[in-house]
Amino acid sequence: MKIAVTAESNNGLESMVAEHFGHAPFFMMVDMENGEVTATTGVANPFAEAHQPGQIPSFIHEQKANVILSGGMGGRAIQFFEELGIKAATGANGTVRQALEGYLGGQLKEAAPCDESVAHGHG
Numbered sequence: 136m137k138i139a140v141t142a143e144s145n146n147g148l149e150s151m152v153a154e155h156f157g158h159a160p161f162f163m164m165v166d167m168e169n170g171e172v173t174a175t176t177g178v179a180n181p182f183a184e185a186h187q188p189g190q191i192p193s194f195i196h197e198q199k200a201n202v203i204l205s206g207g208m209g210g211r212a213i214q215f216f217e218e219l220g221i222k223a224a225t226g227a228n229g230t231v232r233q234a235l236e237g238y239l240g241g242q243l244k245e246a247a248p249c250d251e252s253v254a255h256g257h258g
C-alpha cells in the first residue's frame with residue numbers, strides 16, 4: 136500500500152503535515168508493507184501555487200497512491216479521489232509519522248469537506 140501525506144517540507148517522516156492538501160508544498164509518498172514503512176519519497180506538489188479541479192487527485196493517482204492523508208480537503212477533491220479509487224482521510228496533524236500512526240490506528244476519519252470549502256459552496 137502507498138500512502139500520500141500532505142507535507143510542509145521534504146523531511147521524510149519528520150515533515151509536518153500540511154493543513155490543506157491543495158496548497159501543500161510536498162507530498163510524502165510512504166510505501167507500507169505489513170504495517171511497516173518500507174520506503175519514503177518526497178514529491179514536490181507541481182500545483183501548489185495554482186491548480187484546476189481534479190489536477191492534484193490525478194497527480195496523486197499517477198504516483199500510485201492508495202490513500203491520501205491531509206489536515207483538510209475540499210468536497211470536490213474528496214469526490215475526485217473517490218472516483219480514482221483513492222481513500223482520503225482528513226484531520227491529520229503533527230508529523231507525517233504521527234499522521235500515519237493515527238491512520239493505521241483508526242484515529243483519522245474518512246475525509247469530510249473542510250469548513251472553508253463548505254463556506255465557499257464546494258461542500
